[in-house]
Amino acid sequence: MGEQAAYRVNKSDEQWREELSPQEYSVLRGAxxxxxxxxxxTDTETEGVYSCRACGAELFRSTTKFHSHCGWPSxxxxxxxxxxxxxxxxxxxMVRTEVRCATCGSHLGHVFEGEGYGTPTDQRYxxxxxxxxxEPSAQQ
Incomplete structure (x- = not known):
């Protein structure tokens, strides 16, 4: 997954396997x-911050989450x-755009544009x- 030197968090394949469950490893490190x-x-409406499960880096906030009915959080x-x-x-x-964590290079999913969801960016991560x-906000 990418060149290790390009990321702030670098671990060996063995270290990732030790830290992640088999499903987490398959998705995060195996795309x-x-x-x-x-x-x-997928359907949670809890307010808070979504971080990378592999390294803990902040990725998304609940304020930009929406229901796309595609089967994955959007x-x-x-x-x-x-x-x-x-x-x-x-x-x-097909040609798609993969989304990775910029801190550790882990696979997160894909981003799509122009699907008509009416979001401010016209994108669906x-x-x-x-x-x-x-991490739920303190108000929860």
Whole structure:
């Protein structure tokens, strides 16, 4: 997954395997995808901050989360543009844009544009729940 020197958090494949569950490792480090409508954050409306499950870096805020009914949590923007890395993905016979954590290079999901959801950015960051950890706001 990317060149290790490019990320602030660098761990060996063995270290990632020790720290992550098999499903987390498959998605975060192997660019896998969890089955649609099975993730813990797909429909949650809890206010808070979504961080990378692998390294803890902030990625998204609940204020940009919306219901896209696609089977995965959807956000219209990251909490800061430099929190995520966008990479051209030509796998599976199509061209998509992969979203990775800019801190550790872990796979999060994909971003799509122009789908008509009426969000401020006209983007849908389609993110695997297993790639995220939600820290609820203090008001909860």
């Amino acid at each position: 896998g995808t969890e089955r649609p409508f099975t993730g813990e954050y 956000f219209y923007a990251p909490s800061a543009d430099d929190n995520v890395e966008l990479i051209s993905d030509r796998s599976m016979g 389609c993110i695997n729940s297993v790639s995220l950890r939600l």
